[in-house]
Amino acid sequence: MRYACILLLLIGCTSKRANPPSFAHEGSVFLDLDLPTPNTFRTGSGAPGSDYWQQQADHDIKVRLDVALNEIVGSEVIQYKNNSPDTLTYIWLHLEQNVHRDDSIRSREGRETGEDQYEGIAITRMEIDGVDATWHDYATVAKVLLPTPLKPNSSVKIAIDWSFAMPVKASLRMGYDDAYEDGPVWELAQWFPTPCVYDDVYGWNSLPYIGRGEFYTNFGNYKVAITVPSNHVVLASGALANSTVVLSQEENTRLKSAMQSDEKIVIRSVEELEEESAQEKTWIFEGKQIRTFAWASSASFIWEAASVEIKTLEGKANRILCQVGYPKEESDIWDEAVTYLQHSIRYYSDTIYPYPWPQISMSRGSAGGMEYPMLVFCRGSSHESLFNVTDHEVGHNWFPMIVNTDERRHAWMDEGFNTFVNHYSLENFYGDREHKPDVSKYIASKFMRDLKAINTPPDLLKSRRHLSYRKPGYGMRFLREEILGQERFDEAWLDYVHRWAFKAPRPSDFYRTMEDSSGVDLQWFFRGFFEEPMQLDQAIGNVEQTDKGVTVTFRNLADWVCPVDVTITCLDSTIHTYTLPVTVWAWSSSHKQTFKLNSKAIKVQIDARNVYPDINNSNNFWSASK
Numbered sequence: 001m002r003y004a005c006i007l008l009l010l011i012g013c014t015s016k017r018a019n020p021p022s023f024a025h026e027g028s029v030f031l032d033l034d035l036p037t038p039n040t041f042r043t044g045s046g047a048p049g050s051d052y053w054q055q056q057a058d059h060d061i062k063v064r065l066d067v068a069l070n071e072i073v074g075s076e077v078i079q080y081k082n083n084s085p086d087t088l089t090y091i092w093l094h095l096e097q098n099v100h101r102d103d104s105i106r107s108r109e110g111r112e113t114g115e116d117q118y119e120g121i122a123i124t125r126m127e128i129d130g131v132d133a134t135w136h137d138y139a140t141v142a143k144v145l146l147p148t149p150l151k152p153n154s155s156v157k158i159a160i161d162w163s164f165a166m167p168v169k170a171s172l173r174m175g176y177d178d179a180y181e182d183g184p185v186w187e188l189a190q191w192f193p194t195p196c197v198y199d200d201v202y203g204w205n206s207l208p209y210i211g212r213g214e215f216y217t218n219f220g221n222y223k224v225a226i227t228v229p230s231n232h233v234v235l236a237s238g239a240l241a242n243s244t245v246v247l248s249q250e251e252n253t254r255l256k257s258a259m260q261s262d263e264k265i266v267i268r269s270v271e272e273l274e275e276e277s278a279q280e281k282t283w284i285f286e287g288k289q290i291r292t293f294a295w296a297s298s299a300s301f302i303w304e305a306a307s308v309e310i311k312t313l314e315g316k317a318n319r320i321l322c323q324v325g326y327p328k329e330e331s332d333i334w335d336e337a338v339t340y341l342q343h344s345i346r347y348y349s350d351t352i353y354p355y356p357w358p359q360i361s362m363s364r365g366s367a368g369g370m371e372y373p374m375l376v377f378c379r380g381s382s383h384e385s386l387f388n389v390t391d392h393e394v395g396h397n398w399f400p401m402i403v404n405t406d407e408r409r410h411a412w413m414d415e416g417f418n419t420f421v422n423h424y425s426l427e428n429f430y431g432d433r434e435h436k437p438d439v440s441k442y443i444a445s446k447f448m449r450d451l452k453a454i455n456t457p458p459d460l461l462k463s464r465r466h467l468s469y470r471k472p473g474y475g476m477r478f479l480r481e482e483i484l485g486q487e488r489f490d491e492a493w494l495d496y497v498h499r500w501a502f503k504a505p506r507p508s509d510f511y512r513t514m515e516d517s518s519g520v521d522l523q524w525f526f527r528g529f530f531e532e533p534m535q536l537d538q539a540i541g542n543v544e545q546t547d548k549g550v551t552v553t554f555r556n557l558a559d560w561v562c563p564v565d566v567t568i569t570c571l572d573s574t575i576h577t578y579t580l581p582v583t584v585w586a587w588s589s590s591h592k593q594t595f596k597l598n599s600k601a602i603k604v605q606i607d608a609r610n611v612y613p614d615i616n617n618s619n620n621f622w623s624a625s626k
């Protein structure tokens with residue numbers, strides 16, 4: 001017989017506690033985190049406030065890939081709308097390709113960028129509302145002085161002409177790859193000047209591009225005209241708006257069929273790859289409310305597509321086009337790639353938020369895995385590894401492409417949240433539990449000497465793989481399955497996503513939403529798991545048998561706290577499980593409790609399922625025979 005006695009976790013408000021415990025860390029872990037004071041932009045419930053605002057940056061870009069010079073030549077008009085209550089006198093721009101320049105922070109740190117004497121972005125024109133702009137170049141960011149102040153609810157037109165040599169080594173999320181017989185693959189990302197985010201929390205978010213922090217950008221509508229050799233296929237962060245101009249009639253017919261087909265349709269086969277010519281074509285893409293724009297182009301792309309039906313927020317059926325482009329050398333591994341896209345789009349749409357754009361594309365070049373809206377760059381050495389990377393990169397279309405996380409400061413809110421949802425997507429795809437995260441990997445990370453808090457900017461992290469991906473991914477699953485339970489967690493989690501879809505949350509907005517919607521005080525969890533690098537070591541101390549049952553003294557030997565998952569096995573073969581609430585540690589690191597039993601206890605165990613991040617399991621067990 002097996003029964004469970006689940007004691008409720010501490011439920012209640014997060015208001016200030018009047019009297020902090022007088023002893024060291026045991027009680028202070030429960031105190032309120034030092035979060036920003038709620039206001040009309042961001043509320044105490046974790047939802048956007050009634051005055052929430054964000055800037056809008058619409059881009060109209062014309063770009064030409066000059067294959068002879070291996071150069072990108074662009075011209076853009078950015079319509080920048082100031083929705084803030086503030087008057088702006090300057091605008092900060094990202095110039096991310098300058099990361100390869102000798103004077104970038106990354107280069108000056110002596111870190112390899114793959115390029116020698118790289119000249120960066122050559123800006124030949126920058127005008128603000130038709131007036132030549134004054135601007136200062138600080139490598140990966142630039143400060144543009146506005147000729148007249150930009151008032152609230154006003155817009156400004158920023159026109160920029162620029163060019164840069166294509167970095168030839170694949171590094172920093174984009175690349176040029178000439179390893180294929182039918183022509184090189186160009187993958188372009190973080191490639192055009194664009195305004196930094198101005199927000200209510202930091203003002204201008206002008207953190208430089210050093211490498212580990214990915215990007216934090218404005219939502220905007222994009223129209224991008226990409227001119228490439230006429231034999232190329234282009235995949236991009238948008239819907240193709242001029243397919244009748246750039247595709248043959250046959251290709252157009254196939255593309256239309258793919259939009260209605262669950263089965264893969266070959267749009268351009270290996271036999272149909274075209275010879276080089278001096279002709280060019282301009283592919284026009286449109287993307288609505290996306291936070292950046294990337295593209296991939298190659299004469300070697302075999303192009304395949306199908307679509308998948310999802311439900312919109314209003315519950316209507318909607319088909320999403322899923323397309324891949326890859327060189328023939330990858331055929332053995334990429335033959336099922338369209339299926340992977342279909343799975344991930346369907347799974348995340350069903351379980352998180354409906355995919356909001358008309359298509360998703362995936363290219364194979366030297367960059368990747370890397371994620372952009374509607375386009376991911378992926379590589380894999382087997383079907384399984386390609387599926388895993390595809391699912392991860394497509395998952396990023398939710399975090400941070402829909403829920404706009406500041407990746408320069410809070411990488412865990414995109415990589416960690418994405419890793420968390422990937423666990424379930426993989427389980428759904430493979431139909432088993434093999435992909436459950438391994439607690440031991442997380443525990444191993446606790447012993448790394450340079451361990452910092454998860455909520456540390458990624459450029460300050462050495463152990464990013466642990467702290468931005470694995471540990472927060474595991475922590476979210478632990479919070480769901482062990483601390484809150486699926487019902488309470490899922491409602492709060494979906495509230496977080498739906499409240500902040502197409503907006504930009506900070507960690508405090510996440511913490512507050514999770515508490516507000518689940519009704520559970522989680523300050524101790526967020527402090528110990530995300531905000532401070534704490535450790536958990538629960539132990540069984542003294543065990544006394546009495547006529548009424550067994551009295552166990554539990555000890556909390558490290559600085560973090562958790563509920564206590566107890567399993568008692570009796571002489572009559574009954575097994576009894578209990579979850580002691582985390583509040584047993586509210587005023588002491590020692591807790592004594594009597595469990596009424598009808599038979600003598602022969603075994604007492606903590607965390608018998610091995611799902612807690614306990615750094616020392618050797619003290620979790622007591623047996624009558626020992």
Ligand SMILES: [Zn+2]
Pocket residue numbers: 392393396415418
């Ligand atoms: Zn990722």
